[in-house]
Every structure is written in structure tokens, then in C-alpha cells.
Amino acid sequence: MTEIASLLEKHGYAVLALIVFLEAVGVPVPAALALVAAGAASAWNHLRPEMVLIIALSAMLLGDTLLFILGRYTGWALLGFLCRIALNPESCILRSAESFYRRGRTTLMFAKFIPGINTLAPPLAGSMRMGLGQFLRLDFIGACLYTLAFTGFGYLFSGFLVAAAKGVETIGRAVEWLLLIVVMGYVAYRVYLYWKHRKYRVVPRVQVAELAGRLASGEAVGMIVADVRSHGYYDPGAMRIKGSIRLEPNNLRATVKDWPRDQQIYLYCT
């Protein structure tokens, strides 16, 4: 907090714009704290409040619109990328899409207050073909609420903030420890998954050149090439290996129950 206030005092609007923009495009920087500090700096006449609002709103809308456009032009690929950190990326994509479809307009106005959702909402709106005008209106309302809430807090409680800064630093250290524990828990879970899935590593692999050779040489009789992706199937125009079929992993045994056991099955995902 004190570091951000000091940076704002020295470099003012540029630092504010940078921090708010970075948070809008998904970089984990403390934009809320920067807005609080900018609000307090306005109360102390170091910054002009109207400029703080204009710059913060512009930076936020610029970052959000960039993600919206990326979502529009990359379809579900961008959401897939953002969901890669999730424990189950596929369900992250499906749940995010369905939830956003049900509550998308309201979500967009309040998403900025929810870490994680604030980054997902604009590309989701783009992927789900929300009109640009509607997106900008809703996002502007959301950005105003977020900016006014935090700068207003900083402005109104500027005197209290100096005294509270020391306390905030103590809380900040506690939050750092909490974050460390969460990260360690996540790493431990990934190690557990790696250990649990060790049996899958012994499944034989085939190189693409070898398979292509077999398919071209007429050995293809009795061979099935099966696509087990799901999130390759969200966008019209998606491609797959020529001659392959889709095999839905969640309905696997019902699909293959009548397949002859002497067939060779070659599986691929992304």
C-alpha cells in the first residue's frame, strides 16, 4: 500500500493506468489498492480526482475491450487458455460458459469485484457473441462501480489510511502466507494427480509419422483413429485428423461395447 502510494506520488497517472490495465488483461497486480491509494492522493491534492477516474476507467475499458476482441476472434481457445490453470480445464470452460449465459449481463457489471471472474468475463462475452455496444455499456457500468468504490473509499478515508497502512501491511503478510499455503496445496494436488495417473504413462505411444505411414500403406483396415478432445469441438471450423471419429470420453464404454476387440485404436487429444 505505502509502496503503491509512493509510486503514485512520483509517477501519478501513468502508474495508475499501467496497474489498472495490467489487472484488466489478467496480470495479478493489486489494482484495487492502487485505486484506493489514488483516491487518497486525490484527497491530499497530489492527484486530480476527475483525472484519476478518467484514466482508471479508460485503462480498464481498454484492457477489457482487448480481451473481448480476443475472445471474439479466438472463439473458445482464449477461454481454454485461461482455464488451463484449473484442475479440470474442460469443466472450467463448460461451467463458465453456462453460468455466464444464465447471468452474463449481471455478471459483467459485478465481475470486477470477483478475482478470476474479472479476467474471464470479457473474453467470455466476446466468445459468446455479445454485441460490442452492449458489452461496452455493461462493462462501463461495472468499471464505474469498481473505480468509484475503491477511489471513493481512498478519498473518504484518506486520513485513516495512513494510520491503517501499518495494519494493512500486517494483514498483507498474513495474506501472503495464506496465498503461499494455497499455492503449496495446489502443487501438492498436482503431484498427487501425477502419482495417481502414473499408470497412464505406460500406455504405448505411436509417433505421428509412423501412424501416417500405416494409414497410407493400406494397413488402415482394422484401425480406428479416435479424437477424444472435447474443447476442440466448440468452434465451427474446428479441424481433426482426416478419417478420425469422435470418441466421447464420458460415454466411452457405452460407445465401444460392440466394437470388435481385435481393432487397433489410436487416440489423440489436443
Place this chain on the structure above:
Amino acid sequence: MREATSARVAHILREDGFEAYVIHGGLRAWTKAGHPLEPVPSEDLVLLPTFT
């Protein structure tokens, strides 16, 4: 884990008596090597909801 889904499915199929293999590198390796592709048929597409 890379190839997580295909490895899991192949493991299940092998348990059920099929001769299943994982294509190393998946679709990305196949595409990079320049082997033939085709569009996913429209009946196989899972279209997520859109606002239009």
C-alpha cells in the same frame, strides 16, 4: 500431464481388451508434421450458448 485424456481413455480401453495406443503429441504434432486434416462435421460440434 500431457495427453492426459487420450492416455486415460487408452488405459480404460486396454483394460477392456482393446489394442489402444496414444498418438504422441496429439493433434498438434499431427498438424505440425503436415499430415491431412478435415473439418469436424457439424453434427459432432458441441455448440456452447451464445447471445446472438
